[in-house]
Amino acid sequence: MYNKTIAELAKGLRSGEFSSVELTQSFLARIKQHNSLNAYITVTEDLALQEAKAADARLAKGDAELLTGIPVAQKDIFCTEGVKTTCGSKMLDNFIAPYNATVVEKFNNAGAVMLGKLNMDEFAMGSSNETSYYGAVKNPWDTNTVPGGSSGGTAAAVAARLAVCATGTDTGGSIRQPAALCGITGLKPTYGRVSRYGMIAYASSLDQGGPMTRSAEDAAIMLQTMAGFDEKDSTSVDLPVPDYMAGLGNSLKGLKIGLPKEFFGDGLNSDVAAAIEAAVNEYKKLGATVTEVSMPTLKLAIPAYYVIAPAECSANLSRFDGVRFGYRCENPVDLTDLYTRSRGEAFGKEVKRRILMGTYALSAGYYDAYYIKAQKIRRLISEDFKKALSEVDVIMGPVTPSTAFGIGEKIGNPIEMYLSDIYTIAINLAGLPAMSVPAGFAEGMPVGLQIIGNYFAEDRLLSIAHQYQQVTDWHTYTPKGFE
Amino acid sequence: MSQQWETVIGLEIHAQLATKSKIFSGASTAYGAEPNTQACAVDLGLPGVLPVLNEEAVRMAVIFGMAIEAHIAPYSVFARKNYFYPDLPKGYQISQMDLPIVGNGHLDIEVDGISKRIGITRAHLEEDAGKSLHASFHGMTGIDLNRAGTPLLEIVSEPEMSSAKEAVAYMRKMHELVRYLGICDGNMQEGSFRCDANVSVRPKGQKEFGTRTEIKNINSFRFVEKAINHEIERQIDLIESGGTVVQETRLYDADKDETRSMRSKEEANDYRYFPDPDLLPVLIDEDFKAQIKAQLPELPQAKKQRFKDDYVLDDESSTILTSSRPLADYFEAVVKESGCEAKMCANWVTGDLLAALNRADLDITDSPVSHERLAGLLKRISDDTISGKIAKQVFEELWQGAASADEVIEVKGLKQITDTGAIEAIIDKIIADNQDQVEQYRSGKDKVFGFFVGQVMKEMQGKANPGEVNKMLKAKLN
Secondary structure: OOOOOHHHHHHHHHHOOOOHHHHHHHHHHHHHHOHHHOOEEEEOHHHHHHHHHHHHHHHHHOOOOOOOOOEEEEEOOEOEOOEEOOOOOHHHOOOEOOOOOHHHHHHHHOOOEEEEEEOOOHHHOOOOOOOOOOOOOOEOOEOOEOOOOOOHHHHHHHHOOOOOEEEEEOOOOOOHHHHHHHOOEEEEOOOOOEOOOOEOOOOOOOOOEEEEEOOHHHHHHHHHHHEOOOOOOOOOOOOOOOOOOOOOOOOOOOOEEEEEHHHHOOOOOHHHHHHHHHHHHHHHHOOOEEEEEOOHHHHHHHHHHHHHHHHHHHHHHHHOOOOOOOOOOOOOOOHHHHHHHHHHHHOOHHHHHHHHHHHHHHOOOOOHHHHHHHHHHHHHHHHHHHHHHHHOOEEEEEOOOOOOOEOOOOOOOHHHHHHOOOOOHHHHHHOOOEEEEEEEEEOOEEEEEEEEOOOOOHHHHHHHHHHHHHHOOHHHOOOOOOO | OOOOEEEEEEEEEEEEOOOOEOOOOOOEOOOOOOOOOOOOHHHHOOOOOOOOOOHHHHHHHHHHHHHOOOOEOOEEOOEEEEOOOOOOOOOEEEEOOOOOOEOOEEEEEEEOOEEEEEEEEEEEEEEOOOEEEOOOOOOOOEEEOOOOOOEEEEEEEOOOEOOHHHHHHHHHHHHHHHHHOOOOOOOOOOOOEEEEEEEEEEEOOOOOOOOOEEEEEEOOHHHHHHHHHHHHHHHHHHHHOOOOOOOEEEEEEOOOOEEEEEEEHHHOOOOOOEEOOOOOOEEOOHHHHHHHHHHOOOOHHHHHHHHHHHHOOOHHHHHHHOOOHHHHHHHHHHHHHHOOOHHHHHHHHHHHHHHHHHHHOOOHHHOOOOHHHHHHHHHHHHOOOOOHHHHHHHHHHHHOOOOOHHHHHHHOOOOOEOOHHHHHHHHHHHHHHOHHHHHHHHOOOOOHHHHHHHHHHHHOOOOEOHHHHHHHHHHHHO
């Protein structure tokens, strides 16, 4: 059961092959069995079974949607009413949100079953899931390696079949990089396509929620539920949501693919490069043409990102002050003590590092040199993409410079850790949609192909990924021990 | 004092906008609710919540900008002002910094009959913080977030006022204006209208400004004057005794009538302003401006002039009547309803009515005598049904809740007697009963005439037509 896609499961639920309760029970059993992956922070067993029951009733009545009765899981950055929402931090270890994120509400309305809340880097700051207060997540393909981050729990859970599909969020690569390292399909939508309401903010101008699944078709089904304007999020965009399933079969004849030479330079592992090359060749066979494009400002993406994202996070995380919710230090002697100890004791190293960087970048006398300059670079990067995407339909390249690295390997070296997002970060700065699609293996570890499209071209990206998945089977591989 | 000093004052006024809901959430802005019952998830700054701009607040800011003939920014931006305080839930206040919604404008004030134009640098939208309550929490601090997220318009003047008197005139004028525009209730006790004053002194004739201090949170006209005067004196004393003024924020203590230092420039926060990524820039186009312009109410200055021109009122009455929009509306309704001479209407409104309202500490909007009832009364004066004196009695009845002047006149039998036969009979009786006084009058003591009028009116319970009484008395006595 757990190897089936959403569409297959939806068929099974309707034919009576199995019930949602049975399906849910089988996933709950797998979660227990593979607890050592540490993919989940909270498993909502009772709630899941209740929801499954309700889904079965809805299925019986015949008013079910595609996701009705399907066991999904939420990254623990999405607020869930009555269920602990930690954001991977000690700060929120005691936090139970009194409301649902819009995305959670949409899954509830669709009748999906929530299995639980998934592990993540603390406040989504990290590329390995090692900054989580709840401990590192293991990559099911090799449990000595990281699953990537910050949506590491999601990637590991979907790859290990501990959920049919799950949500992720992507600020600088946090959906695509773990999807690549765990061999699953991940889509970061255009900024504004999915509501951020109830999604705990890291860097508000970059954060975007999206689906993490085993196939492009499943991603289309999930995105259909997640996307859309939300009056509670002023940055969500009021554009109609296309039928993502309907366009999946569109032919790729005449598709123009651009390969940025900056994506294939020094630092890219040769096995990864070979896998990407093979994937591009598949596309040629499907009728696509390939040209080289150049985006000279790409090399500025990491420094610009590490000014803008920390600047925003330094303000976003100010509300965690020990006053109204979350962690509060014991016996504060005065207000300053309450603030400094509550924050000092509850935030992890990486979070503190980014708050400090951001505070510095916004300080009087540094603001122009850092924040304003970074914003200018951001515009230049967007211009580069705009120009490239006026010449080609999509841009392709690797998601990451290498396959999954070892747990503990980079955590002591922040700069090296930041460089693992070198191919993904620019896309967030430009606000464009991009996907990670399984494209083979390098020394037994999954490699992800990145496909970047124009604003609101999610339908195009999904069909391009889906067509590839019709002629390749990389996305169907299951890690050993999880078959 | 050897040196002549000159004062430079600029005011920052915070006007709470009269929107029903908060600037970035749907929670109510009503004053006085139980603590924390009007604070929703957004106001509490819970993780994951997002602000959504209340369009009504934008509309009100634009109305204000138009009323002061200011530049309305086609593109303005909300920014985060970062600082930690327990009653600031997000750890930052959403405000506007580089690109405020209202730019350069002006307001004309009048002091001692001389009018002066005060420049307004800018006005921007921002959210208010909550309140820290220090009493009755056993040494701890309570926080009430009902006020958090209430929309404020911060109005910053140019440093163009040169006395506390001018500052008060400016503040009063602004207070009148925002109430006129219907964008602020102006309630100073509830903090809906408050100001910070920037004050500096310099030797007369010097071009450069002296070092300024900022006096925070002054919430009455009286305190503004006292606080500024006190601060001017303090600065002059300090300089004359060889000291220097330091740039700092000072707090006015109304009980002790003094300002004291809150924090110096060195201790000042670096607010690390940056554009709020949760909110889109506010775009205002010509259509929107035209729409607002069409709805703009008549402004106090124009209204006063119209009252002088159309109703032929003197400066004083026009000033009083246009001091608030509801009062001006009331007056105009009385004129229209009664069809009486405007001057008489003005006299009654600014005289008996305002006196009664002041005694009862009531606003015109809470007047127990509606404009219809006052008009009903004035009609009976001008058609001679009652005398002006009886009218005061009827007004008193109306104040106590009587339904109409006609009813009071009817029930109490106050109708003026114009029947000459009845009056003549009384006059004859009074003359017969007071022969001594008749003698005095006839021997040339004109003053005694008043005595006869009084006696007749008394006998007739004031209901006789005074003109008729005079005429007939004169005829009989002479």
